[in-house]
Amino acid sequence: MKSLSDKEIQDKLDAGEKLAANQSEGRLYKEVYNHLNKMPEFELSPSFADSVVGKVEELQTSKRRSKDNLFLILSTAGIFLVSIILMVILGVQMKWNSLSYLWENKLMVLFGIVVIVAIQFADRSLVRYRPNR
């Protein structure tokens, strides 16, 4: 009996045709095909879909937060700009020595800055802290 070429054997197996029992090459190919059709060992965890959805929701929240932050920055910059424009239009003369009280009370100013930083730090590390991130 004429032995089949590799191409012919593969074509027959792809078409689901049976091979002659005495085809040793065919037997090897069958073993390869059986192995390839078997599922690999890797499987996803049962809660896979939930964790992906959780990640999507986290991403959406952080996107929303970034939008809010951008709005705050732009608003502050806008107010600052409008103030400058108004000062120029109204001819307001700035007396720099009026800010000298900041220098005179520098310890209180420093204390205020430290308190604000500490509150921000506590908020991020304790209130909004998520251990899985």
Place this chain on the structure above:
Amino acid sequence: MTEDRELVAQILNGDMEAFKLLIKSNERLVAHMVGRLIPDHHDREELCQDVFLKVYQKLSSFNFASKLSTWIATIAYRQSVNYLKKKRIPLKRTHIDDLEGDHKDYFVEHDTPESAFSSYHTREFLDQVIDQLPAHYKAVLTLYHLDEMSCSEISEITDMPEGTVKNYLFRARKLLKNELSKYIRKEEIL
């Protein structure tokens, strides 16, 4: 296709249950691709998550030119290839010749060649040979045999010409057959 459209519309309207449904119906497809191409077991699940995150982010640009599963498989393939490139794992490496030296680790005694065929060690051996194949070969084999995709679908996913897909499929299976033949012959001698 109509089902795909409905599902996509629901997800785009913010329905997370619909997205979960999409994940559940395509997670095996993604796991097959990532499981075959990514050597590091610890990174596989995270990469699968990244694939579905990308799917969610890009869903509004999906134009139904192909099946949803084909589109998801394309993302899984690209993410896997990008991972391999990032980790500097060569896409086209093959150490099939080097396997010769490793055969001895798999040699076991069998009464007949037939018993060798169905042995656990033969399966282990084939797994090892598949692991050593170039990434493109593994992708083509996985999509064809595990996900039962046609050569034209595989061509779309991998962005390779259909002729190349057929060629890779033929060469990969012939290579596996030849390696298995060598392995069994050595086993018979021992």
